[in-house]
Amino acid sequence: MRKFFPVEELARDERFNKITMRDRMGDPRTALNVSTDASGKRTNNFRLTPGRRDASDGARGLMHGIFVGEIQALEGAGRTCWDFETDTEAPFALKLDMARQCWDEARHVEISVKLSDWMGSEIGQYAENTVLFEAACSTDPVLRLAGVNRALEGLAIDVFTTMKEFGDLAGDPYLEFCEDWMLADEVTHVKMGSDWLRKITENDPDRRKKALEFQSVVDKLFSYGGTRSDSQESPIGLARRFRELAGFTDDEVADIAEVSMQALNERKSAVAKMREAADQFASSAAAE
Ligand SMILES: [Fe+2]
Numbered sequence: 001m002r003k004f005f006p007v008e009e010l011a012r013d014e015r016f017n018k019i020t021m022r023d024r025m026g027d028p029r030t031a032l033n034v035s036t037d038a039s040g041k042r043t044n045n046f047r048l049t050p051g052r053r054d055a056s057d058g059a060r061g062l063m064h065g066i067f068v069g070e071i072q073a074l075e076g077a078g079r080t081c082w083d084f085e086t087d088t089e090a091p092f093a094l095k096l097d098m099a100r101q102c103w104d105e106a107r108h109v110e111i112s113v114k115l116s117d118w119m120g121s122e123i124g125q126y127a128e129n130t131v132l133f134e135a136a137c138s139t140d141p142v143l144r145l146a147g148v149n150r151a152l153e154g155l156a157i158d159v160f161t162t163m164k165e166f167g168d169l170a171g172d173p174y175l176e177f178c179e180d181w182m183l184a185d186e187v188t189h190v191k192m193g194s195d196w197l198r199k200i201t202e203n204d205p206d207r208r209k210k211a212l213e214f215q216s217v218v219d220k221l222f223s224y225g226g227t228r229s230d231s232q233e234s235p236i237g238l239a240r241r242f243r244e245l246a247g248f249t250d251d252e253v254a255d256i257a258e259v260s261m262q263a264l265n266e267r268k269s270a271v272a273k274m275r276e277a278a279d280q281f282a283s284s285a286a287a288e
């Protein structure tokens with residue numbers, strides 16, 4: 001069996017549509033784009049809650065994103081078991097952890113399919129971008145764990161916490177409990193990433209630095225537009241307590257909070273500029 005499998009050749013049937021991260025964020029059904037509440041009033045609270053006008057589409061889109069993320073997490077953890085020589089490149093115990101993760105992710109795929117069905121959507125209704133698997137293509141297992149387990153599954157902790165609260169507020173015990181159980185697994189996966197990163201790079205500060213840099217690149221990429229931050233203006237909150245349980249230090253959580261707020265502020269100023277330009281255009285058109 002070949003090692004280091006290219007992202008272009010991932011097995012997907014005709015239901016799946018691959019798009020870029022940029023296109024995905026441009027999907028008008030994404031939870032990021034709508035700024036009115038259920039009564040149609042403009043609001044600064046974008047948190048994904050049942051009170052949002054686009055709550056159904058936003059929650060379904062997020063659920064589909066979770067579903068394709070679970071497939072790629074399964075594929076990535078599986079590759080880490082296979083791509084590296086045992087002990088010389090990756091400790092046997094690390095591979096055992098990745099094998100356990102495969103088992104969890106396979107279960108999450110099944111849960112996500114059933115939840116999507118329960119929420120009234122189907123496979124392929126939203127597109128897939130494969131950034132998660134791409135982060136799992138690094139030739140260094142420590143970089144994979146930093147990028148996938150710490151950055152992306154760290155984001156999964158934030159997403160599951162928001163979706164769990166959504167289920168609670170919507171009075172949907174299926175959604176709430178499923179998200180809660182998957183959240184518990186994700187905290188374990190992130191903890192595996194934190195523990196192995198520290199253990200393997202204990203006497204190799206350069207490798208640790210490289211891995212943390214890779215993690216922060218992935219974190220930044222997924223902070224796009226301020227989708228996730230402490231502010232209610234972000235659809236997804238930052239799950240500080242669960243991140244602590246997953247082995248993030250206070251400083252690391254503070255860094256992610258800062259990067260997320262920066263991304264949110266950048267988006268807000270870009271939107272303000274566009275509105276200003278639109279207003280100017282409208283007033284000059286009216287004057288003519
Ligand atoms: Fe998962």
Ligand SMILES: [Fe+2]
Nearest residue numbers: 073153186189
């Ligand atoms: Fe996971």
